[in-house]
């Protein structure tokens with residue numbers, strides 16, 4: 351089964367939906383227009399049930415197969431949200447909203463899952479139930495977590511769940527996957543360093559937080575180089591360094607540092623959090639100041655389940671002939687919460703030679719649509735075969 355013929359027919363429709371969503375990007379949980387559009391389409395396709403407002407602006411559609419002898423239920427998940435950035439593609443369907451852009455291809459994900467839903471509702475050539483999940487706030491807001499906390503898995507009886515993301519640099523419509531830890535846990539931290547401000551020409555009368563904070567930034571890099579087992583993986587990045595002074599000649603009384611931590615195991619996550627605290631308070635006290643750390647655990651490691659990963663790879667092979675071993679990704683993915691709740695797998699699909707996701711030049715590749723839709727349909731038809 352290469353790309354399903356029906357998806358060649360639907361290619362123009364799905365492309366038009368994708369470009370419409372692209373032109374109207376919405377951030378985090380504010381996916382009101384997109385959610386309404388998704389719900390309207392799902393009703394139009396004849397889904398057996400369409401529920402809005404799960405995880406605030408999430409939408410779920412239920413499609414029953416022609417038969418249901420074993421009570422199987424599979425969830426397919428797409429994300430709907432955009433990023434707070436300015437598009438520079440110059441495309442005729444570029445974002446019409448200021449400081450909002452579909453720079454991660456969630457417009458494509460949503461449109462492809464809609465295409466698959468239309469096909470599945472038309473054909474129903476499977477034994478069980480398909481649940482299509484459209485989540486808001488993948489980009490840091492935890493929309494997937496909120497849908498799970500809203501009882502989505504139990505309410506719809508979802509037994510397995512699958513996700514997909516486009517991937518620039520991989521050939522259009524080709525797939526890659528890996529079993530086990532795949533995307534990193536993504537934590538954020540803020541450090542408030544306090545000293546004593548004063549005249550820049552009289553440093554001996556101050557406790558200089560700029561010097562203190564500079565030492566902290568450098569020392570945080572020793573978590574990866576000196577504390578972590580070299581075989582393990584950890585990223586500690588300080589991304590914001592802000593002093594309380596705006597003047598050339600005033601030593602600031604305080605500095606605020608912000609950053610992110612990426613890890614691939616719970617042990618490394620614990621270690622990084624512990625060491626950040628020790629380094630900040632230790633260095634601050636060396637200089638006679640104080641440090642207050644606010645550490646927030648955001649997305650956990652996204653861990654693909656072995657059996658479902660092997661199955662997802664088989665479906666990918668049936669669509670595009672091959673499925674590569676994907677590399678580890680130190681980015682985060684909200685689908686991690688769904689994979690904590692249910693067994694399942696997450697796959698990457700090639701977006702061709704495009705700019706990387708989160709780049710203002712990025713655009714989802716519409717040529718990948720038939721392959722993406724076919725993979726979704728294949729997950730349902732091959733996991734719950736008819737007759």
Ligand SMILES: [Zn+2]
Pocket residue numbers: 453454489707708
């Ligand atoms: Zn993204």
Ligand SMILES: [Zn+2]
Pocket residue numbers: 454455456488515707
């Ligand atoms: Zn994304």
